[in-house]
Amino acid sequence: QQQVKQSPQSLIVQKGGISIINCAYENTAFDYFPWYQQFPGKGPALLIAIRPDVSEKKEGRFTISFNKSAKQFSLHIMDSQPGDSATYFCAARTDSSYKLIFGSGTRLLVRP
Amino acid sequence: GAVVSQHPSRVICKSGTSVKIECRSLDFQATTMFWYRQFPKKSLMLMATSNEGSKATYEQGVEKDKFLINHASLTLSTLTVTSAHPEDSSFYICSAGLAGPGTQYFGPGTRLLVL
Numbered sequence: 001q002q003q004v005k006q007s008p009q010s011l012i013v014q015k016g017g018i019s020i021i022n023c024a025y026e027n028t029a030f031d032y033f034p035w036y037q038q039f040p041g042k043g044p045a046l047l048i049a050i051r052p053d054v055s056e057k058k059e060g061r062f063t064i065s066f067n068k069s070a071k072q073f074s075l076h077i078m079d080s081q082p083g084d085s086a087t088y089f090c091a092a093r094t095d096s097s098y099k100l101i102f103g104s105g106t107r108l109l110v111r112p
Numbered sequence: 113g114a115v116v117s118q119h120p121s122r123v124i125c126k127s128g129t130s131v132k133i134e135c136r137s138l139d140f141q142a143t144t145m146f147w148y149r150q151f152p153k154k155s156l157m158l159m160a161t162s163n164e165g166s167k168a169t170y171e172q173g174v175e176k177d178k179f180l181i182n183h184a185s186l187t188l189s190t191l192t193v194t195s196a197h198p199e200d201s202s203f204y205i206c207s208a209g210l211a212g213p214g215t216q217y218f219g220p221g222t223r224l225l226v227l
Binding site for chain 1: 116118146156161203219
């Protein structure tokens, strides 16, 4: 119940295309859902986050869509660029705990 | 934004020696710090949670005598890998959490190679 399932494991997108990464969870106590971007040899960097009281949040080219009833959330990267090539992790956390439960990660490659 | 630093960025040591990794929150006070381990092409595995001035809480399967964590101040936590062995080689990442319903900010990671 503590798991966050992430898919796909890897993704190849052409420059200018839309990258979509999906995550699903079981624990309805989760109330904070961040996405992290990690480049090789670096620590994860917070990209965007959402709480379940909204269905969508947009920051620049990055959008989180949240479906509370389905217990799913996804990251959309519009106009994908080669510089977006990285590993993306979704995560979830309950408000009573600082502990983040991470998804398994998605390796995104954006071809020029 | 919140900045977390780690030192060293990479370390090579001989088997049997101990290695200390520092994690600092540079522009905020972190009530809670976390230590993760990451294997190549894998997700982050939480090792332990540390709160300033108290003992760390270790995740199941993590040897507390092997991985010593000290959180002496609101801006510094250290992870000491004692009597390191080749199987301890990994990428170690810390993160710091802001008080309240804050998010975690990650350090740049430390690459440990035990020969």
